[in-house]
Every structure is written in structure tokens, then in C-alpha cells.
Amino acid sequence: MPDTAMPILDVNGLKTVFRTRGGDVHAVNSVDFHLCPGELLGVVGESGSGKSVTMMSLLRLLPSPPAEMRDGTVMFDGQDLLTVSPEELRLVRGSKIGFIFQDPMTSLNPVYTIGFQLTEPLRAHLGMSKTQARARAVELLELVGIPDAQRRLKDYPHQFSGGMRQRVMIAIAIACNPQVLIADEPTTALDVTIQAQIIELMKELRRKLGMAIIWITHDLGVIAGIADRVMVMYAGEVVEEGPVREIFRDPRHPYTQALLKTVPAVRGARAEKLQVIEGQPPIMWEAPAACSFRNRCQFAFDRCGRENPALTPVTAEGHRAACFLLENTSTKEPEAVDG
Amino acid sequence: MLTFLIRRLFTAIPTLVLISLIIFLLLDLAPGDPLADQPLSIPPDVRQKMRDALGLDSPAYIRYLLWAKQFFWVEPLVFVDWVTGTGFSEGMQRIVSWQFRAPVFDIIIQRLPQTLWVVGLAYLVGVLIALPIGIISAYRQYSWFDQVGTFVSMIGFSVPPFFSGVLMIVFFAIMLPWFPSIYDTTLVVNDFESFGQQIRQMTLPVMVLALQTTAQLSRFMRASMLDNLNHDYVRTARAKGMTEKVVLLVHVLRNSMIPVVTVIALGIPSIFGGAIITEQIFKVNGLGQLLITAIYANDLPMVQTLAFIFAVLIVLCNLIADMLYGLLDPRIRYD
Ligand SMILES: Nc1ncnc2c1ncn2[C@@H]1O[C@H](COP(=O)(O)OP(=O)(O)OP(=O)(O)O)[C@@H](O)[C@H]1O
Numbered sequence: 144m145p146d147t148a149m150p151i152l153d154v155n156g157l158k159t160v161f162r163t164r165g166g167d168v169h170a171v172n173s174v175d176f177h178l179c180p181g182e183l184l185g186v187v188g189e190s191g192s193g194k195s196v197t198m199m200s201l202l203r204l205l206p207s208p209p210a211e212m213r214d215g216t217v218m219f220d221g222q223d224l225l226t227v228s229p230e231e232l233r234l235v236r237g238s239k240i241g242f243i244f245q246d247p248m249t250s251l252n253p254v255y256t257i258g259f260q261l262t263e264p265l266r267a268h269l270g271m272s273k274t275q276a277r278a279r280a281v282e283l284l285e286l287v288g289i290p291d292a293q294r295r296l297k298d299y300p301h302q303f304s305g306g307m308r309q310r311v312m313i314a315i316a317i318a319c320n321p322q323v324l325i326a327d328e329p330t331t332a333l334d335v336t337i338q339a340q341i342i343e344l345m346k347e348l349r350r351k352l353g354m355a356i357i358w359i360t361h362d363l364g365v366i367a368g369i370a371d372r373v374m375v376m377y378a379g380e381v382v383e384e385g386p387v388r389e390i391f392r393d394p395r396h397p398y399t400q401a402l403l404k405t406v407p408a409v410r411g412a413r414a415e416k417l418q419v420i421e422g423q424p425p426i427m428w429e430a431p432a433a434c435s436f437r438n439r440c441q442f443a444f445d446r447c448g449r450e451n452p453a454l455t456p457v458t459a460e461g462h463r464a465a466c467f468l469l470e471n472t473s474t475k476e477p478e479a480v481d482g
Numbered sequence: 483m484l485t486f487l488i489r490r491l492f493t494a495i496p497t498l499v500l501i502s503l504i505i506f507l508l509l510d511l512a513p514g515d516p517l518a519d520q521p522l523s524i525p526p527d528v529r530q531k532m533r534d535a536l537g538l539d540s541p542a543y544i545r546y547l548l549w550a551k552q553f554f555w556v557e558p559l560v561f562v563d564w565v566t567g568t569g570f571s572e573g574m575q576r577i578v579s580w581q582f583r584a585p586v587f588d589i590i591i592q593r594l595p596q597t598l599w600v601v602g603l604a605y606l607v608g609v610l611i612a613l614p615i616g617i618i619s620a621y622r623q624y625s626w627f628d629q630v631g632t633f634v635s636m637i638g639f640s641v642p643p644f645f646s647g648v649l650m651i652v653f654f655a656i657m658l659p660w661f662p663s664i665y666d667t668t669l670v671v672n673d674f675e676s677f678g679q680q681i682r683q684m685t686l687p688v689m690v691l692a693l694q695t696t697a698q699l700s701r702f703m704r705a706s707m708l709d710n711l712n713h714d715y716v717r718t719a720r721a722k723g724m725t726e727k728v729v730l731l732v733h734v735l736r737n738s739m740i741p742v743v744t745v746i747a748l749g750i751p752s753i754f755g756g757a758i759i760t761e762q763i764f765k766v767n768g769l770g771q772l773l774i775t776a777i778y779a780n781d782l783p784m785v786q787t788l789a790f791i792f793a794v795l796i797v798l799c800n801l802i803a804d805m806l807y808g809l810l811d812p813r814i815r816y817d
């Protein structure tokens with residue numbers, strides 16, 4: 144392993160399947176990744192690529208049925224979160240691993256006050272009394288930049304704007320000083336100026352609290368600015384992973400390359416024409432036996448339809464990609480192959 | 483909230499007046515002579531005097547106003563006198579039942595305990611059984627518990643009380659003589675044994691009525707819980723590390739109760755209506771039975787008063803439902 148620090152979160156061979164009426168949907172297929180203390184891992188990929196399902200699988204947050212974790216290990220704190228008892232898992236949720244969800248409008252319980260919802264984990268995990276928890280809740284709200292925190296504890300979610308609600312969600316997620324914070328598109332549901340504020344807030348919190356963060360987003364620009372490492376997902380698989388600068392400078396998987404071309408001016412060169420990736424990501428009715436991207440890949444050749452490429456190291460810094468082109472043309476830009 | 487309550491009470495007044503008028507006019511249109519069951523040997527002039535005494539030949543609006551005065555003014559005064567021992571209502575004419583020749587309200591007060599004991603208790607039992615069943619069925623959707631619950635409530639839905647009541651009597655009073663089939667109203671509860679007897683005679687009617695309430699309400703509770711279990715805030719509560727008990731009974735339950743309390747509150751008046759048949763079957767002489775016999779006997783003041791009391795109950799329970807709704811859901815504002 145190229146990283147010097149021991150990872151605090153180590154995921155291996157994670158497989159999540161949804162058992163639906165139409166058949167099994169293989170949403171996560173043998174995903175491996177790790178997270179080091181204090182690190183910020185960016186996770187990108189199109190809608191439906193399995194980012195949320197992967198992260199929710201870690202804490203077994205998906206309702207079962209229909210979700211089923213078929214395989215894999217999630218090592219955290221010396222235990223496998225996929226096999227620990229529900230009670231042990233509960234002690235990790237919200238206390239050692241915090242979760243921020245995509246939609247702040249629906250993620251808070253509409254019939255309880257913010258104060259109640261924020262003090263709940265403090266009392267459950269840290270054993271605080273009601274008054275202690277309220278005092279801490281005020282601190283937390285101030286930390287996430289909610290003015291007049293003392294008074295606002297009595298307010299209900301509908302009395303907050305979307306951006307403010309997401310701040311409350313962040314306060315809840317960091318309430319117990321978790322070692323890992325998973326942020327699932329924390330800004331997608333917000334408008335642009337609010338997005339920027341929330342991103343600033345997250346950066347600041349990270350500086351102050353030093354937790355490791357997994358940040359799921361569609362916004363490659365955000366990733367370029369804050370991530371240490373990037374993981375690119377496609378059809379429930381990790382197709383490329385590595386240090387953020389390498390991914391942006393030298394993407395190896397055709398999907399990553401295409402993804403970067405859909406973003407304006409991330410790579411500095413403003414002149415480049417924006418592109419779209421043609422086609423749709425597939426719905427995974429079967430576990431992938433071949434490269435899932437081949438139908439949309441301009442470089443696909445016959446081998447792509449026979450085997451599924453494994454993640455192979457590209458450089459010594461932990462840059463890995465899953466594409467057969469790496470074997471043939473390890474340093475050059477891949478050439479178009481008709482297939 | 484208080485101003486909302488007062489405003490709602492005020493707006494309820496014209497509604498109720500209109501309802502009372504409609505009830506009166508409908509009853510007035512109905513054919514039938516209150517003196518029909520008097521002996522034919524009464525001479526016509528005496529009969530005419532009786533009609534005059536009852537005010538039967540005065541115009542409809544006079545009779546309505548008289549009833550309204552008695553209902554809204556005299557009877558409350560009687561009540562005040564009864565509570566405080568004063569004598570405001572002395573010499574005033576109360577609403578009198580043609581059938582019993584006694585004040586309507588005195589008879590209602592006599593009959594009310596039976597209805598409350600049997601029907602009210604059945605409703606309470608039904609609600610208390612239905613809520614946990616609904617919660618568990620939703621949480622363990624498609625489990626054997628849920629399947630059994632679905633089956634039983636299907637029966638409760640589709641079998642009317644006049645059938646399930648008779649069935650109960652056949653099974654548990656005749657084939658297995660565990661419970662009496664007739665409710666003995668004269669039973670006085672003064673020791674342990676008579677208390678046991680009271681419990682036993684209440685069991686069958688309570689079971690019949692509770693089955694119906696449970697069937698409807700548990701389905702409703704289940705649906706409401708299922709709906710809420712899919713909401714994002716449930717995932718947030720789990721992600722915070724709350725126990726399943728807290729997730730279910732603190733987070734999901736309160737949200738799910740919002741529509742359910744409305745249904746419970748609106749169901750209260752139907753206790754009395756729904757009791758009519760069950761009271762007949764088990765010979766409970768409660769309000770339902772009183773209404774039926776009053777209709778047979780053409781006892782218009784009694785029918786009019788009972789029907790109007792039911793209407794008042796419906797309006798009041800609507801109001802209660804609205805208030806509870808607002809108490810449970812902070813997004814509702816009363817202004
Ligand atoms: N409840 C479910 N039942 C069946 N399939 C599901 C369910 N939830 C998710 N999936 C499948 O899992 C796949 C991955 O979904 P996921 O929500 O992880 O995507 P995502 O990468 O987070 O997308 P987005 O960027 O839109 O949030 C989807 O393509 C979908 O087909």
C-alpha cells in the first residue's frame with residue numbers, strides 16, 4: 144500500500160444488490176477503497192453510478208428488503224461493519240461516522256424542533272444531560288454559522304431555509320466529533336451562492352476538526368479544489384482512483400477522460416470544447432462480466448466485451464484504473480480502436 | 483390557537499342551527515301520528531285536547547322555536563340547577579318525550595352509561611389494539627404477523643356487526659356457554675362477583691364492536707406508518723445512531739399519528755350511530771336502542787333531540803380533530 148498512514152476505513156469487495164420485482168439490480172459491484180485519517184476523498188460519477196448506495200451500504204442504512212449486502216468487508220476501528228451486531232453498528236453511526244444527505248428539505252423530521260434533533264445524538268452517544276446537550280447544541284449551531292443559535296433551537300425545520308437546514312444537518316453529523324464524515328452531495332439541492340457557502344463551511348470545519356471526509360458530488364470543480372484523492376464510479380464499480388492532481392492531469396480511464404471534458408476549465412485550458420458523454424449508464428440486471436462502459440466508449444475493442452478489467456496500478460502514488468488500454472499503451476494517450 | 487378555537491366555535495353555531503332545522507323539517511314531513519298508539523276508545527274531544535296539550539296542531543315554526551328554546555335555554559338551565567342547586571329553571575317546560583311522558587334528557591342520562599360502557603369501551607379497546615397492530619404490521623411488512631393482521635382486518639371490514647354479533651352469540655353464548663347473550667341492565671355492581679358478571683356480559687358486544695374499529699384503524703395506521711417509514715428523516719435518525727425503538731416510536735410514530743388522530747376523533751360520533759345495531763342484538767338499552775324505539779313510537783321530541791346531539795358531537799369531534807392535528811404537526815398554523 145503506497146499510503147503511509149493506516150486507513151481508518153477500508154472497504155473490500157463490497158457488493159450491494161436490490162431485489163426488485165423485475166429482478167436483482169446490482170447497484171454496487173466489488174467496490175474497494177480506503178480512507179486515511181484526515182483525508183478528503185472525492186467520489187464522482189454520473190447519476191445512478193452507485194455512489195449513494197455504496198456509502199449507505201457502509202453503515203447498512205439501506206432498507207432491507209429490497210437492499211442486500213451480498214459480499215465484502217468494511218473495516219472500521221478493527222471491526223467489520225457489515226457483520227457487527229446492530230447495537231455495535233448503532234454505536235458507530237452518528238458517533239464515529241457522520242452522514243450528511245443530499246436533500247436537506249426532507250432529511251429533517253418535520254414535527255420535532257431543531258434542538259431536539261440536534262441534542263438526540265449528543266445524549267445517546269455522549270451521555271450528556273439535557274442542559275449539557277443544549278449548551279453543546281448552541282455551540283454546534285454557531286460553529287456551522289447559524290445566527291441567534293440559542294433561540295433557533297426551538298424552531299422547527301420548516302422555519303429554516305434550505306441552506307440553513309443543510310447547516311443543521313452538518314451540525315448533526317459532526318455533533319459527536321466523528322472520525323469520518325460522509326457527505327452525499329451536500330450541496331446539490333441548494334442554489335449556487337448557498338452551495339459556495341456550504342463548501343466554504345465544510346472546508347473550515349475540516350480545518351478545525353480534522354476529520355476524514357468522503358465527499359460525493361457531481362461537481363468536479365469542487366473536487367479539484369478540496370479533495371486529496373478522487374474515486375470515479377461507473378455502473379457500481381470503481382473505474383479509476385488516485386491523487387486528485389494525477390486524476391485531473393492524467394486521467395487514464397476513458398470514462399474519467401470524458402467526464403473531465405464535460406466540465407468547463409477545470410484543466411486550465413479554457414479553449415477546449417465542452418462535451419457530453421453519449422448514451423446512458425446501464426441498469427445492472429446482472430453482475431458485470433465485461434466492461435460496463437464499453438457501449439459508450441470510443442476506444443472499445445473485442446476484449447472489452449469478454450472480460451471485466453480489474454483496477455491496475457498506474458503510478459506508484461496509488462493511481463489505479465480499470466481499463467485494458469492501460470496494458471497496451473501505458474504512457475501514451477489511448478488510440479481509437481474500431482470495434 | 484385559542485382565537486382559532488373561539489372562531490371555530492362561533493362559526494359552528496349557524497351550522498348547528500341549520501342542522502337542527504333540517505332535522506326538524508325532515509321529521510315533520512315524516513308521516514305518523516304520535517297518538518296512534520293510544521287506545522281507540524278515547525273520545526275525539528279528549529283526543530283533540532291531548533293534541534292541543536302536546537302542541538301538535540300549532541304551525542311548524544312555532545313548534546321548532548319552542549323546541550329550540552327548550553334545548554338551548556331551558557335544558558342548560560336545568561343542568562346549571564342540577565350542578566349548583568339553584569332554581570333558575572323552575573316552572574319552565576322541558577323537552578318531554580311523548581313516549582315516556584318524562585323529560586327527554588332525564589332518559590338520555592339514564593341510558594348514557596350503558597352506551598358509554600359498552601360502545602365507548604369497545605372503541606377504546608379497538609383503538610388501543612389497532613395502533614400497536616398497525617405499527618408492528620408496518621415495521622414487519624409481509625411477515626406472518628402482518629399477513630394474519632391483514633386477514634383478520636379483512637374479516638372485520640367485510641362482516642357486518644349484525645352478522646358477527648349473532649355468530650358470537652351462537653359460539654360463545656350457546657355452543658360454549660361462557661358469556662351471557664343478553665345484557666342485563668339491572669345488574670348492580672357492588673362486589674367482586676357482580677363486577678365479574680358485568681365484565682362477562684360486556685365482553686361479547688365489546689368484542690363485536692372492537693373488531694370493526696380495529697380492522698379499520700389498524701389498516702389505516704399501517705398505511706400511515708409505511709408511508710412515513712420511506713421518508714428521508716427516518717434514514718437520518720438511523721444515521722444518527724438512534725435505536726430502532728426511538729426511530730419507530732419517536733420519529734415515525736408522531737408523523738404517522740397526524741392523519742390517524744383525525745380518523746380516531748371523527749370516529750367518536752359514529753360510536754353512537756354504530757351502536758344502534760349492536761345494542762339491538764345484545765339488548766343493551768343504550769342510546770342506540772333509545773333512538774330506534776323512539777322512531778318506532780313516533781316520539782318526535784326524542785328523535786329530534788338525539789339526532790341533534792349526534793350532530794353536535796360530529797361538529798365537536800371535527801373541531802377536536804383539527805386541534806389535535808395542529809398539536810401534532812407544527813407546520814399547521816392557526817391564523
Ligand atoms: N430502492 C432501490 N431499488 C432498486 N434499485 C435501486 C434502489 N436504489 C437505488 N437503486 C439502483 O442503484 C443504482 C445506484 O443508485 P445511487 O443512488 O447510488 O446512484 P448515485 O450515484 O448516488 O446517483 P445520484 O448522483 O443521482 O445520487 C441506481 O442506478 C438504481 O438503479
Ligand SMILES: [Mg+2]
Binds near residue numbers: 195196328
Ligand atoms: Mg446519490
